[in-house]
Amino acid sequence: QVLLQGSGPGLVKPSETLSLTCTVSGVSISTYYWSWVRQPPGKGLEWIGYVHYTGTTNYNPSLKSRVTISVDTSQNQFSLNLRSVTAADTAVYYCASTAGYCARTKCFTFQFGMWGQGTVVPVSS
Amino acid sequence: EIVLTQSPGTVSMSPGESATLSCRASQSVSSNYLAWYQQQPGQAPRLLIYGASVRETGIPARFSGSGSGTDFTLTISRLEPEDFAVYYCHQYGDSNTFGGGTKVEIK
Numbered sequence: 001q002v003l004l005q006g007s008g009p010g011l012v013k014p015s016e017t018l019s020l021t022c023t024v025s026g027v028s029i030s031t032y033y034w035s036w037v038r039q040p041p042g043k044g045l046e047w048i049g050y051v052h053y054t055g056t057t058n059y060n061p062s063l064k065s066r067v068t069i070s071v072d073t074s075q076n077q078f079s080l081n082l083r084s085v086t087a088a089d090t091a092v093y094y095c096a097s098t099a100g101y102c103a104r105t106k107c108f109t110f111q112f113g114m115w116g117q118g119t120v121v122p123v124s125s
Numbered sequence: 126e127i128v129l130t131q132s133p134g135t136v137s138m139s140p141g142e143s144a145t146l147s148c149r150a151s152q153s154v155s156s157n158y159l160a161w162y163q164q165q166p167g168q169a170p171r172l173l174i175y176g177a178s179v180r181e182t183g184i185p186a187r188f189s190g191s192g193s194g195t196d197f198t199l200t201i202s203r204l205e206p207e208d209f210a211v212y213y214c215h216q217y218g219d220s221n222t223f224g225g226g227t228k229v230e231i232k
Contacts, residue, residue: 035221045162045170045213047221060220061126094169098217110217111160111175118169 002026004095004116012089012123018082022095022116029053029071033100033109034078036069038091039118046091050098051078056107085123092118127152127216129224137232138204146199146227148214153194155218161190161199162213164226170213174199201229 008020022034036048049059051069059067063082071078082089095116100109128151138144148159157177162170172181174190177197187202201208209231214224 044225045215045223047223058220109221110158111172111215112162112170113172113181115169115171 002097002114004097004114006093006095006116006119008093008119008121010120010122012085012121013125014086014123015084018080018085018089018093018121018123020080020093020095020119020121021077022079024076024078024097027097029073029076029078032097032113033107034069034071035096035098035109035112036080037094037096037112037115038089039094040088040091048080048082048093050100050109052100052102052107056102058107058109087123090121090123092120094118127154127219127222129214129216129222131212131214131224131227133227134225135228135230137230138209139232140204140206142204144201144204144208144229146201146212146229148192148197148199148224150195150197150216154197154216157193158216158218159190159192159197160215160217161188162215163208164211164213166210173212204229206231 003025005023012018030053035050066083068081096112097114098109132147159177161174164170178190211226
């Protein structure tokens, strides 16, 4: 059984960095691409970005300047760093898997097949 | 960026009825790379449909997807009590964007 378990601090202060980790069990992290998706309270879903075990990344242009997603293959984990947060970054953060491939200089990813349970991250002083 | 507009925002139905949810894209979705998810309160989204019409393993046959280009539809035949939830469409043909969601509530 494949499980994605997100973890991180319960509260982040404005202007600081939000850091979350997703631990994958039941499948090698080299099998898929790994994404972060967030959902502000009472609102819809927003894709943040993905990472591949090779280190390839792709980010939502609206967040690209503040986001870094990395992978630790030895721990079967991947992580999200979101810098300079504000109250607008308050959300439930989900980690999710997606199949994909790279051809020449471009990578393609598909639907989000498996999701973690979500980590609530309030941004408040 | 491809913008996805879902309609209606909320639909009130009775168990046993059929629901038709719409997702319209601001430009054509490449290769019909369009997925649908169901989200229950307090839970993560669950994949229902991908490739516009392919049902994910384990999803009941009462869920069906159709459409191409810019217009896509999710149909839920004979609503069961567990089907009352919020539904999102997602295009992955050009980066990733989600629609704003349609809530299916009990009348």
